[in-house]
Amino acid sequence: MQETIRKLLQLQHYDLQILGLNRRQEALGNRLTAERREFDEQMRQLEAERDRLQHLRAGLKELELELESRQEKRQQLEAQQAAIKRNVEYKAMMKEILDVQAAIRLTEDKILEKYEEIEQEKQQTTVRDNELAERRRQLDERVAVVEAELAEIRRQIEEAKRHRAEAEQLLDKGVLRLYRRIFEKKKGPVVVPIVNRSCGGCHLSVTPQTENMTRHYEQIVQCENCGRIFYVPDEPQGESEEAAS
Numbered sequence: 001m002q003e004t005i006r007k008l009l010q011l012q013h014y015d016l017q018i019l020g021l022n023r024r025q026e027a028l029g030n031r032l033t034a035e036r037r038e039f040d041e042q043m044r045q046l047e048a049e050r051d052r053l054q055h056l057r058a059g060l061k062e063l064e065l066e067l068e069s070r071q072e073k074r075q076q077l078e079a080q081q082a083a084i085k086r087n088v089e090y091k092a093m094m095k096e097i098l099d100v101q102a103a104i105r106l107t108e109d110k111i112l113e114k115y116e117e118i119e120q121e122k123q124q125t126t127v128r129d130n131e132l133a134e135r136r137r138q139l140d141e142r143v144a145v146v147e148a149e150l151a152e153i154r155r156q157i158e159e160a161k162r163h164r165a166e167a168e169q170l171l172d173k174g175v176l177r178l179y180r181r182i183f184e185k186k187k188g189p190v191v192v193p194i195v196n197r198s199c200g201g202c203h204l205s206v207t208p209q210t211e212n213m214t215r216h217y218e219q220i221v222q223c224e225n226c227g228r229i230f231y232v233p234d235e236p237q238g239e240s241e242e243a244a245s
């Protein structure tokens, strides 16, 4: 294999490593953001449930006040009734008392209903509260793990960048420019092997001449279709002997 190709492959190794690390960094960041957003959404639901509970409790308070005032009214009427001597008035008062009593029962029923609603809502809120506490714990754990992972990725990127700078130093400026131009376009491998008479990048077939040139000439040979730089992989040593045995 040509020396230039060897150096290019070295550079490419670090470039691809950095590319992969950057992608992983981005994916991890995105996932964490999504998980945080989901948690915030659940938190908002809990807040809404708490608001509903508060609203229900306010409703209960109103009903209790209503009940109280009706009970007072009944007491008043009963006291008035006791002072009445005439039968007609007494009966009229009786009717009024019965009406108030009916209203009291109605309010009592409503209060019971409200209690049930509150109980249900309270249970639901408690369940969600516990769920969220658990999720908060999990999320905190996860954030710690992901942040450690991200720190490690950043460290690896720095290291790969140092190696990449060294690898760039070894290359001819023109070759480096060509390589960089293709890398920017492809965001992936630039130096590709010819495998089974086809380009290892775009898979288009390669003429025997091109393959020969790549194998034997000192110049850089590019794919006519995708522009990537070709190399012919070295034959693994000992393969023919193994095949013979």
Ligand SMILES: [Zn+2]
Residues within 6 Å of the ligand: 199, 200, 201, 202, 203, 204, 223, 224, 225, 226, 227, 228
């Ligand atoms: Zn190609």
